[in-house]
Amino acid sequence: MENLRHFRSSMTFGFYLLMSFCFTGQALALSDGDKVAIGTEVTIIYRAARGVVAKSQRLINDASKGDKGLSADVVIAKMKENYKKETGNNFKMADSESLKGQAQTALLDSISSVMNHAQALINEKGKGLKGFLPAIFAKQMGDGFNKNMEGKAYIKLTAPKNYVRNRANRPDKWEANVVETKFKDTGYEKNKVFTENAKHKGKxxxxLILPEYYKEACLNCHGDPKGTKDITGGKKEGGKLGELGGAISFVIYD
Ligand code: HEC
Structure with missing residues (x-):
């Protein structure tokens, strides 16, 4: 009897050990499909938030107005509207233990922190052009995300090598190669993400990388005549409507 009870309890213990091993194992071993889903989610939020800043440029640069009403909460609420337009679904937080949930939190926290820091700049009355551009916001949002993810994931806005203005946005070898040999290939399907298991910063x-193309509004700054100054004082690239103008690069470390 004593033996049997002992046998049972060690079986139970063994069973729990096995199950917890399975679950931890599962949590670590994300499939490529899971990773694509996480990358898709993060890049959709990233673009949805940048879209809010893009659409608010006139408001942000309105010298006659003080408070622009563009708080972190407002930007996040509008981001969620854009998210719904893009996906057809309401934005929903995933389980906070999952990498998807952690990535969502990291990105939302970064958006909040960038917007909180930007309040003084964007609410300054009497100042027109503020330089709080979509690409600048995107850079700051990405930097915050990367910091918050503590080496688990990474995001960056980049561009074809010859179009990069901010050196911090230059493509690495892998990104430059995908841009030149895939995205610029005439047979490459528009808007299609490219994914690969490859090194990033030696790891x-x-x-995952997503191509982006110049729209009419981009050409005021990135279009013709090439080499002339845009309103920010930077040099126009001579980009054409529909041409590959940038890419969002996303990484999940093994
Ligand atoms: C008001 C001018 C302006 C408009 C409009 C504009 N951009 Fe930019 N863009 C800039 C500037 C200035 C930078 C450099 C930002 C920096 O210094 O970090 C930049 C940076 C970028 C970058 C990052 C790579 C780099 O060069 O550092 C991408 C990608 C980009 N723009 C794409 C676009 C796209 C796509 C659109 C339209 C949806 C657009 N831009 C609209 C001025 C503009």
């Missing part, structure tokens, strides 16, 4: 990783 094994899952990499």
């Amino acid at each position: 094994d990783a899952f990499r």
Whole structure:
């Protein structure tokens, strides 16, 4: 009897050990499909938030107005509207233990912190052009995300090598190669993400990159005549409507 009870309890213990091993194992071993889903979610939020800042440029640069009403909460609420337009679904936080949930939190926290820091700049009355551009916001949002993710994931806005203005946005070798050999290939399907298991900053990783194209509004600054100054004082690239103008690069480390 005593033996049997002992046998049972050690079976139970063994069973729990096995199950917890399975669950931890599962949590660590994300499939490529899971990683694509996480990358898709993060890049959709990233673009949805940048879209809010893009659409608010006139408001942000309105010298006659003080408070622009563009708080962190407002930007996040509008981001969620854009998210719904893009996906057809309401934005929903995933389980906070999952990498998806952690990435969502990291990005939302970064958006809040960037917007909180930007309040003084964007609410300054009497100042027109503020330089709080979509690409600048995107850079800051990405930097915050990367910091918050503590080496688990990474995001960056980049561009074709010859179009990069801010050196911090230059493509790495892998990104430049995908841009030149895939995205610029005439047969490459528009808007299609490219994914690959490849190194990033020397570490094994899952990499995803999404092409972006110049729209009419971009050409005021990135279009013709090439070399002339845009309103920010930067040099226009001579980019054409529909041409590849940038890429969002996302990484999950193994
Ligand atoms: C008001 C001018 C202006 C408009 C409009 C504009 N950009 Fe930019 N863009 C800039 C500036 C200035 C930078 C450099 C930002 C920096 O210094 O970090 C930049 C940076 C970028 C970058 C990052 C790579 C780099 O060069 O550092 C991408 C990608 C980009 N723009 C794409 C676009 C796209 C796509 C659109 C339209 C949806 C657009 N931009 C609209 C001025 C503009």
